[in-house]
Amino acid sequence: MSSTAVDTGKPARDAPYQGPLLEVRDLHVEFKTRDGLVKAVNGVNYSVSAGETLAVLGESGSGKSVTAQAIMGILDMPPARIPQGEIRYRGQDMLTMDKESRRKIRGQKIAMIFQDALSSLNPVLTVGFQLGEMFRAHHGTSRKEAKAKAIELMDRVRIPAAKERVGDYPHQFSGGMRQRIMIAMALALEPDLIIADEPTTALDVTVQAQVMDLLAELQAEYHMGLILITHDLGVVADVADKIAVMYAGRIVETAPVHDLYARPAHPYTRGLLDSIPRLDQKGQELYAIKGLPPNLLRIPPGCAFNPRCPRAQDICRQEVPKLFQVTGPDGAELTGRQSACFFWKETLDDA
Template sequence: MLLEVRDLYVEFHTREGVAKAVNGVNYSVAEGETLAVLGESGSGKSVTAQAVMGILDMPPGKIAGGEILFKDQDLLKLRPDERRKIRGQEMAMIFQDALSSLNPVLTVGEQLGEMFVVHRGMSRKDAKAKAVELMDRVRIPAAKERVGQYPHQFSGGMRQRIMIAMAMALEPSLIIADEPTTALDVTVQAQVMDLLAELQRELNMGLILITHDLGVVADVADKIAVMYAGRIVETAPVHEIYKAPAHPYTKGLLQSIPRLDQKGRELYAIKGLPPNLTRIPPGCAFNPRCPMAQDVCRSDVPPLYEVDEQRRSACHFWKETLDAR
């Protein structure tokens, strides 16, 4: 296994108390595999990724427990300089907002080339040639001329391509993409997702795709982990989860999106709001919003039940949820 996150806990110490952002997350990614982590804002999907990358702000953040195994070594036990070697070379991240992730006062060529200067000890001139090569690879037209331009001179889709080029530069074995297409228009989104999937196949990388968009996930993911209030509530191969969700939250999410192919009746809406992370309800965190909640849901935290070999669901009533459709 390329990456294994085991029982990870992350907390943030805030004025209102301790916000439990990640509460025992387990997931794994193999080479060439795409794992989609799905969740709404505040579900802990990005925080988990930041912990894996080692870019969590500490303080206020704190990893309160767990292991992150990357190629069988626990990243949390490494010294900062060892960690730094892995970051960029072995794993890289693509962020949502390309404009604010790029340095506005450096040309894109300098930013792309910097990777080679720092990690590979190349000269500036060679690094620049490498930068052009990378820009070609992510299909930015006229790469030779545009290598000297600044980020603001590129469109949103092109900037996201530069981010992808930067992440790919040192051919890492794992890429974490945090909402890579959320800020883009649909037609551009399709181009960028295609490019990402193609490069992943070429380099046989593991890809963690963090998103809130159930549509994007369906197109590219192999398996899905659905997060809610800092826990994974359901994991499954992509086909199964859409056909028959085994957790009421997943089911609610799927039903609440309007569909392109039909003019709906009233939309199903999950009532209420996601919980405040400083005051997660006892028992199952989803119980105040769940149509199936019983007394046991308010008292006992559901473990990740084994639905079948590849599927897990953190619902006391996963059987009923599966059957109810």
């Protein structure tokens, strides 16, 4: 496994640029539909540094996947449109740069892992061919060499008997193994950043544990940034460094992982955490956030969460809350903690 692209350390990574690997600033995404304009993402800000894991937590329709797709440039435009915002990779805005430089970043520097490996892999090509394609397309590697590299990658993600299985088709692998192939494919060009969109949701728990462990291990080894998009509070608690909670296309709270679970500063986060069944609540009613997530065609005025919020006041129905910096009892700013709630202080004190 020596002279290969897979394990040659990280020379290209130590570029002079200091600061976050990826920064999303005030990103907006909307979709034109027959029923009107769907505002899927309404001003999202987040950043990831090398070696860091950011978990983006949200329910369906919260805009978490659309944000990722905008970063990867795989949104269908139209109907999608990015009316404003910046996506900065190492300080350069990818939305304004020319097509060719953008193409070099997407895929090579930023790779994505999808939830459904079976539909993301081509069913009529062998996995070895698809893995090798990465090298052939980006580095012009010969077929033979590409195949050797494919085997190496499969070894790297611990697929047993990689040499024998390199000629197999995707359907011949189990779900967990397919997800490993997806990971191998994302790793092939040694990206700086991996975006994993619900990577283990379709897997069983015992397999999920294997795949998450593998991902965490590879991330540490290559010192990659990782954006983990999920709705599973358990998975987040296990692997994330910091968390961004999304609701109706906006980030409602950001916090380091321990702080968020211990003392949420937004009623929505609080509600999510409270609705997890706990041991001491057995036989009692589960806490449930009332109502339903909003229709993105008709996002409620003011705070989008106000119709479901136990704390809602008049101001919440009139004014859109900005992301407030959360401070401790002594007035000192808590690093990385922001909440888009007018009553973040009360929510925090309640926890």
